[in-house]
Amino acid sequence: MPYVFFDHTGDIGVELSASTAEGLFATAALAFAEAVSDTKNVEPRVTRTIRASGDGWPDLLNRFITELLVIFDEDRLLFPFVAIHELDERSVVATAGGERYDEARHEGRTELKAVTYHGLKAEKTAEGWRATVVFDV
Amino acid sequence: MELRRVSDCVWEIPKTGAMRVPGRIYADKRLLDLAKGDKALDQVVNVATLPGIVKWSLAMPDIHWGYGFPIGGVAAFSLDEGVISPGGVGYDINCGVRVCKTGLRFNELEGKHKKLVNALFNAVPTGVGGDSAIGRLSREDGARIVTTGAKWAVENGYGKPSDLDYTEDGGTMPGADPAAASDTAFKRGLGQVGTLGSGNHFLELDRVSEVYTPEAQSVFGLEEGDVVLLIHCGSRGFGYQICDENVHDFVKIAGRYHIDLADRQLACAPASSHEGKKYLSAMACAANYAWVNRQVIMILAGRAISDCLGRNVEPELIYDVCHNIAKIEDHDVDGKMMKVIVHRKGATRAFPAGHALTPAKYKEVGQPVLVPGDMGRSSFLLTGLPGAMNETFGSTCHGAGRTASRGEMNRRMQGVDLDAEMRSMGVTVRAKTRASMAEEMPSAYKDAGVVTEVMERAGISKRIAKFVPFAVIKG
Numbered sequence: 001m002p003y004v005f006f007d008h009t010g011d012i013g014v015e016l017s018a019s020t021a022e023g024l025f026a027t028a029a030l031a032f033a034e035a036v037s038d039t040k041n042v043e044p045r046v047t048r049t050i051r052a053s054g055d056g057w058p059d060l061l062n063r064f065i066t067e068l069l070v071i072f073d074e075d076r077l078l079f080p081f082v083a084i085h086e087l088d089e090r091s092v093v094a095t096a097g098g099e100r101y102d103e104a105r106h107e108g109r110t111e112l113k114a115v116t117y118h119g120l121k122a123e124k125t126a127e128g129w130r131a132t133v134v135f136d137v
Numbered sequence: 138m139e140l141r142r143v144s145d146c147v148w149e150i151p152k153t154g155a156m157r158v159p160g161r162i163y164a165d166k167r168l169l170d171l172a173k174g175d176k177a178l179d180q181v182v183n184v185a186t187l188p189g190i191v192k193w194s195l196a197m198p199d200i201h202w203g204y205g206f207p208i209g210g211v212a213a214f215s216l217d218e219g220v221i222s223p224g225g226v227g228y229d230i231n232c233g234v235r236v237c238k239t240g241l242r243f244n245e246l247e248g249k250h251k252k253l254v255n256a257l258f259n260a261v262p263t264g265v266g267g268d269s270a271i272g273r274l275s276r277e278d279g280a281r282i283v284t285t286g287a288k289w290a291v292e293n294g295y296g297k298p299s300d301l302d303y304t305e306d307g308g309t310m311p312g313a314d315p316a317a318a319s320d321t322a323f324k325r326g327l328g329q330v331g332t333l334g335s336g337n338h339f340l341e342l343d344r345v346s347e348v349y350t351p352e353a354q355s356v357f358g359l360e361e362g363d364v365v366l367l368i369h370c371g372s373r374g375f376g377y378q379i380c381d382e383n384v385h386d387f388v389k390i391a392g393r394y395h396i397d398l399a400d401r402q403l404a405c406a407p408a409s410s411h412e413g414k415k416y417l418s419a420m421a422c423a424a425n426y427a428w429v430n431r432q433v434i435m436i437l438a439g440r441a442i443s444d445c446l447g448r449n450v451e452p453e454l455i456y457d458v459c460h461n462i463a464k465i466e467d468h469d470v471d472g473k474m475m476k477v478i479v480h481r482k483g484a485t486r487a488f489p490a491g492h493a494l495t496p497a498k499y500k501e502v503g504q505p506v507l508v509p510g511d512m513g514r515s516s517f518l519l520t521g522l523p524g525a526m527n528e529t530f531g532s533t534c535h536g537a538g539r540t541a542s543r544g545e546m547n548r549r550m551q552g553v554d555l556d557a558e559m560r561s562m563g564v565t566v567r568a569k570t571r572a573s574m575a576e577e578m579p580s581a582y583k584d585a586g587v588v589t590e591v592m593e594r595a596g597i598s599k600r601i602a603k604f605v606p607f608a609v610i611k612g
Binding site: 005006007008009010011012036037055059062063066070073074076101103107108109110111113114115116117118120134136137 | 175201202203204205208228229264265266267321324325328329334335336337374377378380381384385388389400401402404539542543544545569570572573612
């Protein structure tokens, strides 16, 4: 699995892995959507451009997922599918695909309050790209 | 880590290394052992390193591992020389609890628990994707909400003016400026007024199972067998966004103010700085939003109960407290009264009898505090004692405190009939998902009875009445 959830007392964390930085960010989007809801019935009916900037990989990853979280809170859009167009250590531009959350078709899981800086990591290792993210529940 | 026993229920972490003050933990031996099981005590130490902290970095007996600050943490910083930390308040700014009398008796509701739970669940949006029952508000209403707090709700048909008397700060935190909150915070929050959220938030009906003092009846009007309404929630996406943005900004500016952060979630800025003042103003906006939220939910719940029972039930607010907040207060520091910013992250204000900020009705008993337990066991109504002013900056515990993670609970509860398990405890529960119910089962928490007993033994707060849930809704 490119993402594995882990326990953190009242909250949840996720370990992400990918062979490229682009893959890591796309996996992060999927893991976020999966934390909020089962995504097996989510189809790419709507797309939106996601832009984020940050101070280095961990901060950038935090800001990128936060963008997705804010979109879900505002517009109830779940975006498990993400194509990364531009990415460096300070900014990311992506197209996100998904649809409006519908509790009749999507099994809601957890409302996430925020993407924290607690134990936040995102880096290139000898085995590929790895990240750790903890969500506040 | 060295721990010295100061008294029956107080343990001290001596000042070492970069600590500016010692740490102090309120716990009995068993709770202390639980606290040692995660990194919460390290977090008490980290908080003690922050600039301008006075007296102690404190932990209440419901302490557990949080981000930066421990949950159950209390720390006061000099207003002139100290810092303000968004992480020391938490993402859910003014998460809090209110308790209301209903005028109902437990024995008259026999056979109606399920009907009541369903009525409440349908009236109060919960969980993932829960849209406001009162509709998405305009930006103008949003600005008024965050400026005036619970007063907005009362002026718009949600409650009566006396509700404000029994809300901490009268339901309005001063200093709120909508310009300090971002457009994104408003966008997240405008569609969520009157929603419960998920996680550990709840709305429940409890019966008064025990009263401990004559004041329970004479001052609070509570008798065994009475039914009370409890509501636990906060400032929703509006507050989460304000915390998120300020933690992010404060991490960046820490260097400018020569602040060494042991953990990025401890991000802080001098309270006297532009950034510090802006956060305080935005935090006040979120505190006001949360009071509107709980006020609206109380009225929605009252209407649902009335419709369900076919008679008018008007919740009468006993008190509403915040347990994630920073407050500018006057406290005795080394024999001198000093203006400090008290951070209560998972801790509750508990002013004693006679304190100027306690409503007239409670002046002789002390400020009421509600400490919710888990959804199967007891919650407690307390009042502050003089010891709180001497030792904990007028603060006490806020809840039971988790002992098992959400994942652990999901694993433990596999194959368990959760409804049957709760029914065996006399509780009817309706939750948005099975997982959210499994994660909140009583065994995930410490016993609030033990936690509140510790604070009573320490002379910080005293128990007035015990409530036991019978009808619960969860996100």
